[in-house]
Amino acid sequence: MLARFITTLTTTALFSCMATAIGLPGLAVAEDSGPELVRGEQLYALCTQCHGADGSGNQAALAPAIAGLPAWYVKAQLEKFRAGIRGLHQGDRGGLxxxxxxxxxxxxxxxEAVAAYVASMKPTDTAETVAHSGDVARGQGYYAVCSACHGMDAGGNPQMGAPPLVDLNDWYLISSIEKYKSGIRGNGPGDTLGPAMIGMVATLPDDDAIRDVVAYIKSLKKK
Structure with missing residues (x-):
């Protein structure tokens, strides 16, 4: 059933993306940009359906803001999705x-071209939709565990395979933590970093703690 669902979804996505690409505005990258960025923008037409032309994302489509994410991270996630390391759990609607x-x-x-183009985009303002209900002070205490990989400023660490968190949507951060806690994410075959994240999020005892740590992460953007 999952295979049939994915096949149907693939066909639907292709026709949707073709329609998007046909109506896509002219190239936004500078004329003197290298061929990789030009190629990346052309390929990014596939992504605009959910992530938007500016990479600002769409919560209704379960698509996070991705503009400005480092190229190494974007490429790594694309590789994981392609290999089935991420996105095949039946509980992961966005991943599917x-x-x-x-x-x-x-x-x-x-x-690599798509990743480079996404990285070249200006990060968008990811307004708080959920995290405002969290306690920043308590969240700072919980974040001490996260800082070992993601950094004190949540700016990420490529050597650790840890992405920056400050520009991610609060709803996406909460959703990702919940997926790690439930085993929907991080248990894929060959996922070398997922088990570490599963262990880390286990330090967050409940939903309040999740909102608290995300509220703290989002507060770092304002500093």
Whole structure:
């Protein structure tokens, strides 16, 4: 059943993305940009359906803001989706959409080009939708565990495979933590970093703690 669902989703995604690409505005990258960025923007037409032309995301589509994320991280996630390391759990609705989308980036060069284009985009203002209900002071205490990989400023650490967190949507951060806690994310075959995240989020005892730590992460953006 899952295979049939993915096949249907893939076909739907292809036609949707073709329609998006046909109506896409002219190139926004500078004329003197290298061929990788130009190619990346062309391929990014596949992504605008959910993530938006500016990479600001769409919560209704379970698509987070991705503009400005480092290229190494974007490429790594595309590779995980393509390989089925991430996005095949039946409880991961957003991931199930990303799995077929990632298959259209068939070559490493294409994935690198899209990642470079996403990284070149200006981060958007990810307004708080959930985290405002969290306690920043308590969240700072919980974040001490996270800082070992993501940094005191939540700016990320490529050597640890830890992405920056400050520009991610609060709803997406909460959703990601919940997925790690429930085993929906982080248990894929070959996921070398997922088990560490599962262990880390285990230090957050309840929903209040999750909102608290996310509230603290979002407060770092304002400093």
């Amino acid at each position: 959409r990303m799995y077929p989308m990632s298959q259209w980036l068939r070559t490493e060069e294409d994935r």
